[in-house]
Amino acid sequence: MRSAKDDRLVGRAVARREDPRLLTGHGRFVDDVELPGMLHAQFVRSTVAHAALAEVDLTQVRQVPGVVAAFTAMDLDLGDITAQLGRPLTEFVPTAMPVLARDRVRYVGEPIAIVVAIDAYAAEDGLEAAKVTYETLAPVTCEDQALAPGAPLVHEEATHNTLVDVSLFATEGIDEIFDNAPCVVRVEARTGRQNALPLETRGAVAHWDGREEQLVLHTCTQVPHQVRTVASRCLRLDERAVRVIVPDMGGGFGLKCVVGREEIATAAAALRLRRPVKWIEDRKDALSASFLAREQHYTARAAFDVDGRILGLDADVVCDMGAYSCYPFTAGIEPLMASAEMSGVYKVPAYRVRGRAITTNKAPTAPYRGVSRPQYVMVVERLMERAARALGLDPVEIRRRNIITEFPYTGVNNITYDPGSYLESLNLCEQALKEAGWYGRQAAARAEGRHIGIGYSCFSERTGYGSTAFAARKMEVVPGFDLAEARMDTSGAVTVTSGTISHGQSHETTMAQIVADALHVDIAKVKLHQGDTDRITYGWGTFASRSITVGGSAVRLAAAKLGDKLRAIAAAEWGIPPEETELDRGRVRRRDDPDAVLTHEHLAETAYLKSHLLPKDIDPGLTATAAFDVFNDGTFSNATHGVVVELHEGTGQVEILAYVCVEDCGVAINPQVVEGQCRGGIAQGIAGALFEQVTYDGQGEPSATSFMDYKVPTAHEIPEVTIHHLETPCAFTETGAKGAGEGGTIGAPAAVLNAVNDALRATRVELDNTPITPETVHRALTSPALEQTP
């Protein structure tokens, strides 16, 4: 029982309810799903980046001991995974992604055939017996090749390799503004291709349930209902004939918010064989053949007046989306995001951002935590620092002069920003580094010839994407709403079902906090159910930091409706209006008589077991459902990151000495969870800034297919992060929360890059590309300019 009425759980660092299970090894992940008679699948994958498939001969595969079946695209005859944007063909060229390659392969690792065997070893043996005859084509492995006139076409049905080309907002006369501006700075930046790298690779277990006439697909996805929609269409089943179940997940980060080909192929094999089939992606495939992210190329300029006030922002971003558009987000997700929102936290009077997506013979990309924002924030923040240097301004001060301070603020990009603490977070972050003495230490270190730099980044992040905001992107499918159902049973226990799905976000804790407050019950009485498409009509899933803003609002509404029903039943028993009652610690209380209470158990007994006592306008049972959507431009979390780095001469190593994050995600349902999100995001941001990169050779062969080559930072490389919370509640989410999932990743690369550049100040070398490798730093530190510094 809760001890007092005002004892709210929202806002408290309630211990994660997932942890006892996960920390004692009792989590159930896809690979833990074992079904009687289960077979194991592996995929024959393309060994070349671009080729026509002359022949796929699986005859020998089927002879391998232990192999039960092997199927090509032809054998399975599945529908394609096709992501559509409702834009004119000049703006968007759709690409159909077949579940298994049919007549052409477009990247190394592309699945060509599925081999099903009694165990994974036999399946692997089967792969080696496959005979694939390629008629190789010239691969397109980079932007220059893709955009060159007469370039080979990745998709032969298109006339060029540009899938998306949009300029969402272009201020008239912007070129003149630049021509006449007293200060114009430029940045050209390339960001490395990354792997979102969830600890748990992708995987699926599929089986046919003959009684329910359903293909049951256990898979680790952030979007169970969307996987259901696509799987049913590919398999040519009614949607209800596919049930997607998501068990515990070891991360997703966007890589799992798109529909994978292998999970559909696994389902198809199970459907065909009427036996359970498991596929677990190995790390090599995860690094090279799953969805990648982040590779963008910015050519940007910003115009300033003499006081450092922005006059205009003009950028061109080319996003290398790899071989296919992913479902549902399409190749448009990155260029559209950059084109629409690049101005960020700043007042930008003139704006033009052209966003392009190109297709290349590399593994396709998916949204990855932050989606374009880590990159464009980095570019904008580089522009700010460069302008500060050009104008002789303090880099914090120039931001102060441009940052949005009055809300709601409608930008030149036609987006309205709800209230945030943009300036406050910047000031607080600077103050924190100052009070910790970093400015003094930097000066002292410099005097000793050490290279210490301080860098900042400011950003806001749209998190409450509703259908209005998605519809503005002209997507064929428009995420937005979410649903929740709250039930109370006769023991007074509450089960709340959400269409969102936690893959590390602690929903079992945070959603329960919301429900416990809404119903004023002990949190021990609340259980979240998620990840079963049969259990809730629809849910858009977990991405875009939407779970708490949208899903949590639906959960809050459903719980509140359930509370209203409890009060109505109690009021009927007392013969008073419901308004004269209130929820109080697992009971309903009369407002006019604090001693008159009816317990939830008592009311539930009436609702279920003695329904004849209910007023006729109250349905029996205790269930409430609610939908929530956002019908404006959404809500914006904001943060400032401040970083202190030291560059080591001999090794070129970038050591992060201090990291301060001042974040404002509105009401933090659980500050500890928010901090966990921040720290994890920052680690991934630092990884992108300094370490990780998926590279390809000139033939499109991936060169980092193991952790020997793909450098992932460990706890050693990731610093302590000091987190300060500000709280500007969102006015229209049900809890006042804004999203908190992606911010860390967005702020880190820019702040790190700025700090590195600050440390390199003496060298006059400026670095704008990520990852910043030790080699680059070493080269900069040994550059001739350094010798000339006083």
Place this chain on the structure above:
Amino acid sequence: MRSAKDDRLVGRAVARREDPRLLTGHGRFVDDVELPGMLHAQFVRSTVAHAALAEVDLTQVRQVPGVVAAFTAMDLDLGDITAQLGRPLTEFVPTAMPVLARDRVRYVGEPIAIVVAIDAYAAEDGLEAAKVTYETLAPVTCEDQALAPGAPLVHEEATHNTLVDVSLFATEGIDEIFDNAPCVVRVEARTGRQNALPLETRGAVAHWDGREEQLVLHTCTQVPHQVRTVASRCLRLDERAVRVIVPDMGGGFGLKCVVGREEIATAAAALRLRRPVKWIEDRKDALSASFLAREQHYTARAAFDVDGRILGLDADVVCDMGAYSCYPFTAGIEPLMASAEMSGVYKVPAYRVRGRAITTNKAPTAPYRGVSRPQYVMVVERLMERAARALGLDPVEIRRRNIITEFPYTGVNNITYDPGSYLESLNLCEQALKEAGWYGRQAAARAEGRHIGIGYSCFSERTGYGSTAFAARKMEVVPGFDLAEARMDTSGAVTVTSGTISHGQSHETTMAQIVADALHVDIAKVKLHQGDTDRITYGWGTFASRSITVGGSAVRLAAAKLGDKLRAIAAAEWGIPPEETELDRGRVRRRDDPDAVLTHEHLAETAYLKSHLLPKDIDPGLTATAAFDVFNDGTFSNATHGVVVELHEGTGQVEILAYVCVEDCGVAINPQVVEGQCRGGIAQGIAGALFEQVTYDGQGEPSATSFMDYKVPTAHEIPEVTIHHLETPCAFTETGAKGAGEGGTIGAPAAVLNAVNDALRATRVELDNTPITPETVHRALTSPALEQTP
């Protein structure tokens, strides 16, 4: 797609959709559930009928190879299964049924300990190693012993062995009416103890789901939510922490509409061991240690005027309920039913029926198809025939003079009967036998010395029990309402979830017919989901012929609401009021323009994937839920059964030569399914009339523990049944249907018994007890009276 708007499926013999699965061996029954690491349970059972348990020593059991664990009541510390009636203690004495016997055993077969082993064989071996020390007590094995002054007490906490003693309606001055009546006839009848005998014995598979924090219990029950309620209470878990899943079932007939001890004990073992545990009842236990039924003793009299019109009915019924009250129906179910409703289809001006339940040291009883009605109808119909003989009236004619013909009819028992075809069914049944020439053949046969008899029974059966009707019984839990949810997905497929559960009733077919009509969609697009307590908030389950009347009404309402939502979305797209649209073969059509249609798929795409296009007062997604309850005395199906039998002198065999059933269950959703119910019920009624009986010796030892001793009729003994349908639609169920599940069983014993007595007319022997054994018939046929017949 449906071919035309008026092409309704309700009323048509749509082929059973369950059959392809079941007939090809793809059904999934509890015993088909296989889980990794699953253990197998068996029960140490009492070998004596009545004893104090001095010691239960499982030490040796735990040493048996393969045995993993063994638990007594003490080890598991479970709550009891307690069925409560809200009646004064003089009227109802509750009995707590422990999951495992604690300090006392009260019947042979009572579970004392659960043994869990790696397979069922090892578990059986374990049973033999159990050392149970009994301090035997005098057993109470029959009514005479139970009611004798100073009888041993089955429940030591009570003061007598009578659990229930009620006279619900007693006409004042009824004794004077009998004293003054020109004709009084009497019947004393005993009906044999029976086993409902589903082909599939009871069973359960339980496991702990650590992720959902749920004990998942696969069990074959007619009342999944009630099993959940009881299991959670016994296991001391929140109700939501138990999930009951019911797979395919091979019959239930009431035996499975109460909560079994073994399923709870199996769950407790799984909970304790955190491993899956399976228990499958063997036939011996099913025959002797599960729930039994039917043993009643009537002492009845009826008063008539000289024209054969009933003046009064006065009866005393003693129901031998065995050792415990079952949950939820209590030991009151049979005496209350008899006491309330014995007057049946007849106008009875004076009425008094005392109903008693007694407890004995025999396996406890559960409701069994018909619940008291097969017995009291038999007694009433014997009274009618006896009066006909006494007054020299034709047995059909005397019924005609008494049968209710004007509706609604409120009886002396305060029950209001909705319209039925009581007289029409009687006339049609007689006419059918006449037209088939049976009266002529009877006369001819008699002339040859053969013993052919014709017998009838008329009855009505309350089937639409709502909460009002159950509440009138003062039960602590009041069944009544049911819930349904209808969902449509983006492929236009509909899933409807019901709180009822088919265990042979063809719900997958009949509920789908209702939905297909309500939504005007192809039935191939409709799928029923049932049998998962997590999928629907509550359902009272399937018993009392309530599934179609109550559950089917909820399903119809939910589907209709879903249709309304489809129309509203279409209307919004067209900008017209919803009233100007209609559902039409998978589409919504404008009434004013037959060519303007929007497909369900299109509307679903809007509802789910383009929700920004929905009007703001329409929630996204396509779901509708509905509740249905009956707030009056319910609806009454009715029927007349007519039987022709021949008695064979040498063997005493009763051969059924013809069987006609004229039934009226209102709108028959699927006449073929109704006929299947009739035929199956009649077979069970004949079984009770002529074959089956569970007997005990004086020590309470069951003497029929295999099919060698418990005589079950086969297809050979069950005749062809000619069925005629009448249709008096129910005014307040959503489809006009009345229940059809139990009627066959109710009518058969009375008709068979009357026919046998008609065949015995020459012997002047009258038989009133069931089963009528060949020995009894043989004795009657060789009685001295026969010699004296002209």
